[in-house]
Amino acid sequence: MINLVRMNEEQFSSFFEETVREYAEEYVKEGRWTPSESIERATKEANELLPKGIQTNGHFLCSLHHEVVGIIGTLWYAVKTNMDEISAFIYSIQINEEFQGKGYGKQALIALETELAPMNVSSIGLHVFGHNKRAHQLYTKMGYIPTSIKMKKHLRGM
Helix, strand or coil: CEEEEECCHHHHHHHHHHHHHHHHHHHHHHCCCCHHHHHHHHHHHHHHHCCCHHHCCCEEEEEEEECCCEEEEEEEEEEEEECCEEEEEEEEEEECHHHCCCCHHHHHHHHHHHHHHHHCCCEEEECCCCCCHHHHHHHHHCCCCCCCCCCCCCCCCC
């Protein structure tokens, strides 16, 4: 069983650094940012989303704690109300490499749904990069459906 445990400042500092680095790498891989600008842009975006760090209203930054093996990853999500609908958005879910492929991602999503139920959240959204096939398969199995798809074709010589 996995529990969502709120991060402390020390955990958040490490999480923030790692998340910025991974986010920057993903946008470089996708071709949207250059390597030289990626860290600065990712840091700016993360700071805009979390101006008060772990104290940012509506944002929840958690360690994923497995009852037997301990911390297996992290989860950052937000809850907001828009036109009388309460929804959640997963900004980041990371399962540490040594724990991947063992069903912990599925368990983490179930734990999130359990945590959101008393808040009357009606939907959970997320973004997945197109090249992340493993995550896409997990989300599809868990009942997530595409709401929009960005596509790109590389042309040589243009």
